[in-house]
Amino acid sequence: MRRYWRLIGIFAASSISAQLEYRANFVVNVVGSLLTALGSLFGLSILLGTGSSLGGWNQLEAIVVVGVFTLVEGFMGVFLYPNLNKIAESVRTGSMDFTLLKPLDAQFLVSFRNIGILRVTDLLIGLGMIVYATAHLGSSSASGVLTAALLIVAGFASVYAIWLMLCTTAFWWIGVENITELFWGFFRAGQFPVTAFPGWGRILFTFVIPVAFITTVPAEALVGRVEIGAVFGALGVSLLLIVISRVFWRFALRGYTSASS
Amino acid sequence: MIEVTGLEKHYTVAEKEPGLSGSIRSFFSRKSKTVKAVDGVSFSIASGEMVGFLGANGAGKTTTLKMLSGLLHPTAGTATVAGFTPFERRASFLKTITLVMGQKQQLLWDLPALDSFQVNRAIYEISDADYAATMLEFTELLDLEGILKKQVRKLSLGERMKCELAAALLHRPKVLFLDEPTIGLDVNMQVRIREFVAAYNARFNATVILTSHYMADVTALCKRIIVVDKGRIIFDGDLSALIEQSSPAKIVKLQLESSVSREHLETYAPVQRLDGLFAELLVPRAETSRVSGRLLSELPVADVTIEDPDIEEIIGQLFQSQRVQPLPTLESVTQ
Numbered sequence: 001m002r003r004y005w006r007l008i009g010i011f012a013a014s015s016i017s018a019q020l021e022y023r024a025n026f027v028v029n030v031v032g033s034l035l036t037a038l039g040s041l042f043g044l045s046i047l048l049g050t051g052s053s054l055g056g057w058n059q060l061e062a063i064v065v066v067g068v069f070t071l072v073e074g075f076m077g078v079f080l081y082p083n084l085n086k087i088a089e090s091v092r093t094g095s096m097d098f099t100l101l102k103p104l105d106a107q108f109l110v111s112f113r114n115i116g117i118l119r120v121t122d123l124l125i126g127l128g129m130i131v132y133a134t135a136h137l138g139s140s141s142a143s144g145v146l147t148a149a150l151l152i153v154a155g156f157a158s159v160y161a162i163w164l165m166l167c168t169t170a171f172w173w174i175g176v177e178n179i180t181e182l183f184w185g186f187f188r189a190g191q192f193p194v195t196a197f198p199g200w201g202r203i204l205f206t207f208v209i210p211v212a213f214i215t216t217v218p219a220e221a222l223v224g225r226v227e228i229g230a231v232f233g234a235l236g237v238s239l240l241l242i243v244i245s246r247v248f249w250r251f252a253l254r255g256y257t258s259a260s261s
Numbered sequence: 262m263i264e265v266t267g268l269e270k271h272y273t274v275a276e277k278e279p280g281l282s283g284s285i286r287s288f289f290s291r292k293s294k295t296v297k298a299v300d301g302v303s304f305s306i307a308s309g310e311m312v313g314f315l316g317a318n319g320a321g322k323t324t325t326l327k328m329l330s331g332l333l334h335p336t337a338g339t340a341t342v343a344g345f346t347p348f349e350r351r352a353s354f355l356k357t358i359t360l361v362m363g364q365k366q367q368l369l370w371d372l373p374a375l376d377s378f379q380v381n382r383a384i385y386e387i388s389d390a391d392y393a394a395t396m397l398e399f400t401e402l403l404d405l406e407g408i409l410k411k412q413v414r415k416l417s418l419g420e421r422m423k424c425e426l427a428a429a430l431l432h433r434p435k436v437l438f439l440d441e442p443t444i445g446l447d448v449n450m451q452v453r454i455r456e457f458v459a460a461y462n463a464r465f466n467a468t469v470i471l472t473s474h475y476m477a478d479v480t481a482l483c484k485r486i487i488v489v490d491k492g493r494i495i496f497d498g499d500l501s502a503l504i505e506q507s508s509p510a511k512i513v514k515l516q517l518e519s520s521v522s523r524e525h526l527e528t529y530a531p532v533q534r535l536d537g538l539f540a541e542l543l544v545p546r547a548e549t550s551r552v553s554g555r556l557l558s559e560l561p562v563a564d565v566t567i568e569d570p571d572i573e574e575i576i577g578q579l580f581q582s583q584r585v586q587p588l589p590t591l592e593s594v595t596q
Contacts, residue, residue, distance in 0.1 A: 003386070010383045018371040021412065097332050098367040101360055102384050103352035254334070 007104070008112050015082070015114040029118035036122075040070070055196030062193065063133035065219040068152065069191040071126030072214055075156050077119030080163045080180075083111055088170035088177045096256070107249050111164070130222065139224045147231060148221035154238035155214035159187075161241035162209075164249060171252040183209075190215035210237045262436065262468040263306040263329065267338035269492075270299040270324050298324040300492035301338070306470070308435075311462055313483035313500070314472040315576060321492040322472045323362075326438045329470070330360045343436055356385060359434040363441035366425055368413045374424035375409045378431060385432035392431070398464075399427045402457050419450035426454065430461060437461070437469045443478055455481050476573050488579060496579060500572075507578060508570045510543040513553055516564035529556055538563075 020026060054062050087110055090096040099109050134140045140148075166179045173179075186209045189197070194205050194212035205211040213234040220226035274296050277287040299321040306312055314322045327333040329340055331347035331354065340347055345354035368377045382392050400406055403423045408416060416424065426442065439458065443451040455478055462469055462482075473479055479486060480500065488496040496503060513530070517538040526532050526540055529552055534541040544552045549567060556562060 007383055010380060014369060014372060014376050014380055017376065018369060021371045094362075094365055095367070097327070097360070097362070097365070100332055100350065101330060101355060101358075103355035104384055 004108065007108075011113050012115045016117045019117055026118065030121065033118065033121035040066070040125075055193045057193045057195070060133045060137045061219070061223050063129055064137075064222050065193050065215055066191050067126050067129030067133060068155075068215045068219045068222075069126070070122055070129060071152065072155055072159060072187075072190070074119055074122030074124075074126050076159060076163070077122050078116045079112075079156075080160060081119075082114035082116040084160075084163050084167040085177065085180060086110070086114070087167040088174070088179070091170045091256075092174050100253075100256075106253065107164075107246070111160070134222050137223055140222050141224055144221050144224045144226070147226065148218045151213075151218035151221055151231065151234050154235050155218055158210060158214055158238040158241050161238070161245035164245045168245075168249050168252045171256045187211055187214075193219070210234075210241075213237050262308040262310070262343060263304075263470070264341040265305070265325075265329070265338070266303045266340075268299055268302045268325065268328060268335050268340055269297065269337040270321075270328060270333060271336045272296045272298055297492050299328070299335075302489070302492070302494055303338075304487060304494065304497055306468060308468055309462070309466040310485065311458075311469040311471065311483045313479035313486040314470055314489065315476075315479060315486055316472075316489040317580070320489045322489060323440055325489070326360065326440050326470065326472065330358055330438050331355070332360075356432055357434055358436040358438065359429045359432070360438040361426060361429045361440065361442050363422070363444035366413075366421065368421065368424055368428055370414050371412060373410045373412055374405075374416075374428065377413070377424075377428050378409075381428055381431050387432055391433070395431060395433060399430070402460050403427060403453070419446050419453075422446060422450070422454065423457075426457065433465055435465065435467055437467055437471075439469065439471045439473075441473055442471070443473060443475055451475060451478065458482060476576070480572055488576065490580060503579075504569055504572065504575060505546060507575045510545055510570070511549050512568045512570060513542045513544050513549070513556065514566045514568065515540045515542065515556065515560070515562055518561040518563045521560055 190211040194216040217234045276292045331350040530542040530544045
């Protein structure tokens with residue numbers, strides 16, 4: 001286990017150095033991230049300026065949901081995009097062979113090899129929004145915050161598992177670089193509390209694509225109104241997804257015939 | 262070290278008619294057919310042996326190497342490498358082998374090769390002492406001084422290949438699968454890479470399977486060759502035996518000081534070519550030294566060279582004449 005943590009550190013260091021190679025790109029990305037954050041805060045201020053409530057959530061509570069959403073978005077940008085979205089490319093070019101030749105779990109290697117350091121700003125902005133809103137709400141307890149932290153980690157795991165399964169299809173369907181857009185389309189719904197949707201939407205985003213467990217439920221824990229059933233639901237879903245994605249990955253690997261040269 | 266019995270690999274490949282209409286048709290219904298990339302291959306390679314794998318493009322060389330390194334499951338047959346079954350891909354197996362593919366690269370494009378080495382060092386759990394010793398050795402053998410700290414994207418093809426080799430051998434594998442390691446390199450660099458492989462083999466008693474389009478790679482490194490065609494082995498044995506069997510004569514090239522008639526030359530050996538003062542004689546292998554001795558003492562010879570016939574020609578003949586039949590081995594002659 002310690003070995004794996006050490007490897008993540010080494011991978012991150014080399015990945016960050018590679019990104020620092022292109023100074024202009026680095027600066028452009030940092031500026032871009034800040035502008036995006038400003039834009040979403042501006043949009044939020046319009047939404048909240050009316051003083052209405054959104055599916056039973058008041059303004060500050062809604063900011064918590066957006067904060068969790070932004071945090072998960074940051075997680076995707078930092079950890080998922082630069083790694084899992086490369087699976088399709090490396091299957092196509094055959095460089096997946098080098099990954100499979102390493103005496104390490106291949107899933108670990110494809111999952112942690114890179115880090116999108118430029119998107120760390122999203123993580124910070126999401127965290128900032130959560131801290132700001134919960135502090136002003138004053139309704140969250142220590143146990144609520146701990147539960148929320150656990151649920152956010154579970155949410156990351158769920159997103160990772162879904163993402164991995166989508167990217168793993170590249171072993172059969174070569175050239176599916178953009179397949180994660182499928183999930184992204186649905187995930188955007190996660191920036192609103194799930195209760196804001198009509199009945200069918202709530203069912204869809206809870207049981208079919210578990211977006212509710214990823215953003216709404218952790219936010220509920222933060223504002224201190226989560227139900228214990230939802231907590232276990234979120235944890236169970238994430239565990240189940242992780243297991244299924246692992247099985248799926250191994251199945252895909254068995255069927256993998258590398259691009260012959 | 263390597264045992265292969267009846268190894269087979271069949272691929273299903275999609276077929277497409279040319280042009281846009283073909284593409285549209287194939288988008289909706291893919292036609293496919295099974296290709297036997299490797300079709301019943303058996304051989305055995307001893308520890309420390311260097312074997313050349315020859316064959317045209319698509320003959321099944323790379324597919325065989327991929328099965329031996331655990332990247333592909335065989336459709337049928339068995340393979341054992343260093344006591345492991347490759348496709349189980351155990352960590353201890355992967356630490357004893359390496360696969361170098363001349364057309365693909367594993368080095369991090371934007372970083373100096375040293376950064377890639379550090380990553381591999383961590384992945385393979387190479388101790389500090391071993392790493393330092395290996396680096397020292399490789400730096401000298403491959404002349405890496407000065408190129409390790411340059412970004413890989415700024416290296417020449419040859420420099421990059423040297424770094425690729427070093428990265429692939431950092432963990433000192435006992436079994437090397439080298440797939441076209443010299444492709445696209447100039448002659449000097451080819452020689453350099455060859456010398457390195459030979460030195461590595463001698464130093465670590467490593468087993469090497471080498472495929473190459475350049476016959477010189479194979480003749481310089483490998484005593485034994487395996488020739489594959491259409492997924493089958495058509496020759497497996499000594500390179501020199503192959504040369505002896507398919508062309509029992511050596512070529513003696515004479516540079517004469519004054520002209521000698523063709524008839525007179527024919528009394529020594531069959532004349533392949535006579536062009537003014539230059540002559541080529543086909544001398545039976547066993548008589549090479551006796552005949553050339555006589556030539557030197559009896560004729561006005563300015564210079565003499567004795568050569569084997571061009572190996573590429575021999576292999577070419579092999580492809581044409583011996584498609585499936587392996588060459589008779591020496592034992593069968595005595596029957």
